[in-house]
Amino acid sequence: MIAVRRPSLWPAACLGAVSFVCLDLGYTAASELRGLSYDPLFWGAVGxxxxPAIGWSTSAAFDAGPFLSATGSSLIAGVALTDAFYGLTVVADTTVPCTGRSPAWRG
Known part of the structure; x- marks a missing residue:
């Protein structure tokens, strides 16, 4: 939404925080509906x-100035690479690899 609306940098930072917290609260509500327990405090604080950094960088990435555009794009790319590294190292240790077959497949 920030990329579509393209607000200035400070409102984009506020919208980034609000949207992250709302996503966390939505996940909490969905977890409760499924009967799972989820405490939103940690990820709410992370949000x-x-x-604000993600909202700011998204707005900056679409800025006409080359410095802000490069800075915003780099921050978003850094977050994506960090998340990928985390997924490949930490989450991979606790997740069964996908074989491309359904669990019902026997062979």
Whole structure:
């Protein structure tokens, strides 16, 4: 939404925090509906810290100035690479690899 609306940098930072916290609260509500317990405090705090940076960088990535555009794009790419590294190292240790076959497949 920030990329579509293209607000200025400071409103984009606020919208980034709000959207991250709302996503976390939505995940909490969906978990409760499925009968799962989920405490949103940790990720809500992360959203208040990381959300403004992501909102700011998204707005900056679409800026006409080359410095802001490069800075915003680099921050978003850094977050994506960090998340990929985390997924390949930490999450991979606790997840069964996908074989491309359904669990019902026998062979």
């Amino acid at each position: 208040l810290i990381a959300g």
